Amino acid sequence: MSTATTTESKPQQKAPAGERVADWADGRLGIYSLAKANMRKIFPDHWSFMLGEICMYSFIIIILTGVYLTLFFHPSMNEVVYHGSYAPMHGIRMTEAYASTLDISFDVRGGLLIRQIHHWGALIFLAAMFVHMMRVFFTGAFRKPREVNWLFGFLLFVLGMFTGFTGYSLPDDLLSGTGVRFTQGAILSVPVVGTYISMFLFGGEFPGHDMVARFYSIHILLLPGIMLGLMVAHLILVFYHKHTQFAGPGRTNNNVVGMPLLPVYMAKAGGFFFLVFGIIAIIAAAFTINPVWALGPYRPDQVSTGAQPDWYMGFAEGLIRVMPGWEINLWGHTLVLGVFIPLTLFGVILAVIAVWPFLESWVTGDKREHHIAQRPRNNPTRTAFGVAWITVYFIGLVGGGNDLWATHFHLSLNAISWFVRIGFFAGPVLAFIITKRICLGLQRRDAEKVLHGRESGIIKRLPHGEFIEVHEPLDANKLHTLTAHEQYAPAEIGPAEDENGVTRKVGPAEKLRVKLSKGMYGEGNQIAKPTAEEYKEITSGHGHH
Amino acid sequence: MKKLSARRRHPLAAVVVLLFALAATGGLYAAFAPAGKAQADETAQSLAIEEGKKLYAVGCASCHGTGGQGTTDGPSLVGVGSAAVDFQVGTGRMPAQQPGAQVPKKKVIYTQAQIDQLAAYVASLGAGPITPTESQTDPSNADVGKGGELFRTNCAQCHNFTGEGGALTHGKFAPSLEGVSPKHIYEAMQTGPQNMPSFPDSTMPEKEKKDIIAYVKAVNGEETPSPGGFGLGGLGPVSEGLFAWIFGLGALIAVAVWVAAHTAKAKKS
Numbered sequence: 001m002s003t004a005t006t007t008e009s010k011p012q013q014k015a016p017a018g019e020r021v022a023d024w025a026d027g028r029l030g031i032y033s034l035a036k037a038n039m040r041k042i043f044p045d046h047w048s049f050m051l052g053e054i055c056m057y058s059f060i061i062i063i064l065t066g067v068y069l070t071l072f073f074h075p076s077m078n079e080v081v082y083h084g085s086y087a088p089m090h091g092i093r094m095t096e097a098y099a100s101t102l103d104i105s106f107d108v109r110g111g112l113l114i115r116q117i118h119h120w121g122a123l124i125f126l127a128a129m130f131v132h133m134m135r136v137f138f139t140g141a142f143r144k145p146r147e148v149n150w151l152f153g154f155l156l157f158v159l160g161m162f163t164g165f166t167g168y169s170l171p172d173d174l175l176s177g178t179g180v181r182f183t184q185g186a187i188l189s190v191p192v193v194g195t196y197i198s199m200f201l202f203g204g205e206f207p208g209h210d211m212v213a214r215f216y217s218i219h220i221l222l223l224p225g226i227m228l229g230l231m232v233a234h235l236i237l238v239f240y241h242k243h244t245q246f247a248g249p250g251r252t253n254n255n256v257v258g259m260p261l262l263p264v265y266m267a268k269a270g271g272f273f274f275l276v277f278g279i280i281a282i283i284a285a286a287f288t289i290n291p292v293w294a295l296g297p298y299r300p301d302q303v304s305t306g307a308q309p310d311w312y313m314g315f316a317e318g319l320i321r322v323m324p325g326w327e328i329n330l331w332g333h334t335l336v337l338g339v340f341i342p343l344t345l346f347g348v349i350l351a352v353i354a355v356w357p358f359l360e361s362w363v364t365g366d367k368r369e370h371h372i373a374q375r376p377r378n379n380p381t382r383t384a385f386g387v388a389w390i391t392v393y394f395i396g397l398v399g400g401g402n403d404l405w406a407t408h409f410h411l412s413l414n415a416i417s418w419f420v421r422i423g424f425f426a427g428p429v430l431a432f433i434i435t436k437r438i439c440l441g442l443q444r445r446d447a448e449k450v451l452h453g454r455e456s457g458i459i460k461r462l463p464h465g466e467f468i469e470v471h472e473p474l475d476a477n478k479l480h481t482l483t484a485h486e487q488y489a490p491a492e493i494g495p496a497e498d499e500n501g502v503t504r505k506v507g508p509a510e511k512l513r514v515k516l517s518k519g520m521y522g523e524g525n526q527i528a529k530p531t532a533e534e535y536k537e538i539t540s541g542h543g544h545h
Numbered sequence: 546m547k548k549l550s551a552r553r554r555h556p557l558a559a560v561v562v563l564l565f566a567l568a569a570t571g572g573l574y575a576a577f578a579p580a581g582k583a584q585a586d587e588t589a590q591s592l593a594i595e596e597g598k599k600l601y602a603v604g605c606a607s608c609h610g611t612g613g614q615g616t617t618d619g620p621s622l623v624g625v626g627s628a629a630v631d632f633q634v635g636t637g638r639m640p641a642q643q644p645g646a647q648v649p650k651k652k653v654i655y656t657q658a659q660i661d662q663l664a665a666y667v668a669s670l671g672a673g674p675i676t677p678t679e680s681q682t683d684p685s686n687a688d689v690g691k692g693g694e695l696f697r698t699n700c701a702q703c704h705n706f707t708g709e710g711g712a713l714t715h716g717k718f719a720p721s722l723e724g725v726s727p728k729h730i731y732e733a734m735q736t737g738p739q740n741m742p743s744f745p746d747s748t749m750p751e752k753e754k755k756d757i758i759a760y761v762k763a764v765n766g767e768e769t770p771s772p773g774g775f776g777l778g779g780l781g782p783v784s785e786g787l788f789a790w791i792f793g794l795g796a797l798i799a800v801a802v803w804v805a806a807h808t809a810k811a812k813k814s
Contacts, residue, residue: 045805045808046805047798047801047802047804047805047806048801049805050801050804050805051798051801053801054794054797054798054801082690087689087690087763088689088690088693088760088763088764089690089693090689090690091688091690091691092690092693092694105772105773106772112772112773116773116774120789120793123785123786123789123793124789124793124794124797127789127790127793127794128794128797131794131798174697174701174706175706175781175782259808264808268804271804272800272801272804275797275800275804276797276800279793279796279797279800280793283788283789283792283793285774286774286775287773287774287775287777287788288771288772288773288774288775288776288777289773289785290781290782290785291773291776291779293772294706294707294764294779295706296693296694296697296701296706299697301698302697302698302701302702303701303702304697304701304702304705304706305701305702305703305704305705305711305712305719306705306706306709306711306780306781306783307781308781308782308783309782310782310785310786311782311783311785311786311787311789311790312786314782314783314786400783401783402712403711403712404712404780404783404784406712406716406718407710407711407712407718410716411716412646412714412715412716413712413713413714413715413716414714414715415716
């Protein structure tokens with residue numbers, strides 16, 4: 001006892017407790033060198049760079065609330081007769097999965113709130129991933145060296161869709177059961193192997209007794225495990241590549257201008273996590289999501305109108321809803337094109353956006369690294385393509401909710417189906433053309449602003465009677481920002497013979513590349529940005545106009 | 546018998562035979578015909594029919610024909626019964642504003658007394674489902690759970706899980722059941738108005754109808770609890786997705802803009 005007091009009486013000879021703990025950890029984990037490398041890591045400030053944070057935080061919230069739900073959920077399809085708190089379901093036969101979901105909603109403390117945070121969080125997670133992905137797409141932030149990270153992000157979105165699907169199917173209610181039946185139908189439509197996959201997945205005929213338990217493992221273990229790994233890899237790559245930034249004075253391809261991770265960004269990001277949690281919690285506390293108690297247990301002989309999947313699967317639903325019921329019968333086998341074509345399109349539409357970065361880098365032939373995010377207007381073809389893709393996605397969503405469009409806007413269901421059928425082909429083309437025109441218009445406006453300055457709105461009368469509007473020249477910072485972007489020259493096929501007079505072979509792939517390049521960067525597809533000479537010539541002479 | 550056979554060629558014999566035959570058929574009919582309500586208060590009933598006929602001539606005859614026989618604009622009303630009239634006129638669907646895929650419900654323009662008179666007149670055209678009494682439609686002692694099962698089996702495919710309504714082909718629709726009175730739900734099941742199939746007592750007994758009414762009132766009534774908060778129309782994932790995008794992600798992006806706008810940088814000015 002006495003020795004202990006003597007050692008404690010001389011604290012000035014020992015380092016503070018925090019430092020001792022840090023020393024202890026450094027000796028075992030090597031945190032000092034890690035912290036040195038990363039504590040001053042710089043992140044640029046822009047609201048759109050925080051979309052990924054929304055994804056990460058909602059993912060964390062979903063994992064935490066999901067763990068709580070697993071404590072009370074019974075992933076079993078054993079049949080029970082309900083005698084719980086919810087009177088309208090008394091005496092109804094249901095699976096344990098559904099009964100335990102009712103119990104979570106009505107008997108578990110905080111169960112309904114946690115369930116709603118989990119579900120709202122999932123919808124917002126997917127929506128945030130969608131917007132985050134589109135931000136990366138439209139600013140060209142997927143270019144070298146970030147192509148792999150783009151794919152990681154894309155995979156996270158697709159896996160998120162399926163995690164969501166397996167999740168909302170777990171309660172085994174009439175709505176989700178209809179959705180699983182729908183999916184099973186789509187699986188059955190796959191030629192040759194469809195039946196086998198269905199039998200394998202459901203352990204026999206639909207619905208069987210295994211579905212909930214299997215979806216449960218997939219939903220809480222397999223898919224989130226992969227997603228967590230991918231998310232960590234995604235973040236490591238963000239650290240490794242450093243974050244992109246928008247062009248501006250002092251910002252180059254070789255630096256990052258912003259705030260250090262510690263303390264500024266840590267504080268902001270930590271605070272933002274609680275803001276995200278708070279908003280999701282407020283929504284979950286005030287607004288019902290998926291009121292399973294009102295839906296009833298799943299029975300294959302029952303169905304309800306208004307049976308839609310959650311929004312991220314909605315475009316697939318829409319494709320099947322509007323597809324004509326074509327089928328081919330050959331040698332006793334049926335090929336259900338009415339379902340199989342939409343199923344294929346579902347994959348194709350998703351894949352198209354995923355491969356764009358590779359298509360673009362092939363067309364430009366650009367092997368350099370890019371760390372400056374582009375403004376969408378400065379790559380009109382890419383922007384137009386992205387908008388066309390979103391248009392397809394949205395038109396699919398309209399088809400998925402066609403019955404609600406019909407009842408709420410007093411339209412004919414059939415008219416909506418036809419609108420979606422035509423819009424599926426015409427919509428993206430129109431969106432492409434319109435977006436491209438808008439981008440080119442904005443580029444022209446930028447050029448105009450650089451060369452002639454900002455319209456001040458002041459009308460001046462000259463001595464000889466002419467009226468002019470006074471233009472204010474832009475300051476150097478703005479001039480730089482508006483002209484910092486690079487513009488590609490369209491690729492050329494090149495001479496038919498090389499310098500030695502040997503005929504050069506130009507393959508069809510190269511011809512296609514040149515054609516695409518002309519379509520992206522050729523005449524009429526981008527507006528040449530003003531050069532320094534042009535600027536000097538205009539500003540040196542007469543001041544007006 | 547001699548006397549009868551002697552007079553069988555009498556000029557009035559045919560008339561007498563006719564009288565006998567008529568008396569026999571009439572008497573047999575009186576003896577065996579179902580005793581309708583008409584017999585109980587014959588005068589009041591015939592008065593109602595008279596009044597109903599007048600109302601009919603003004604409000605209905607242009608489409609359904611002067612005698613309820615139907616025209617190209619409206620179906621025959623022979624045999625639809627008083628329940629159909631009570632439902633169609635009592636919910637404001639009839640008289641129809643304009644022809645179309647389906648006649649929507651609107652403001653009721655007749656009093657209940659007038660509706661009863663119209664119903665009496667149409668019922669007099671031919672036997673059909675009778676307007677139910679209050680005790681027939683009272684759901685107070687019904688089995689809500691059983692009603693839910695029946696509802697999901699028979700009704701939900703058009704009217705949605707909790708009776709929020711849904712779309713049918715070519716602009717037709719299954720209306721929302723919110724705020725519909727037990728009597729009208731009962732009559733709709735009984736008569737199958739417009740695009741709805743009918744569920745007569747032979748396929749769905751009175752007790753099951755009561756169960757269904759009880760379920761609809763339990764999940765889509767004025768006193769239905771909403772444990773999860775505001776219901777967003779009870780329309781399922783479409784309205785939820787829309788809400789998550791606009792208010793969920795919208796709010797988060799607004800917050801992100803706010804956070805990004807407040808940096809640790811020293812103020813320039």
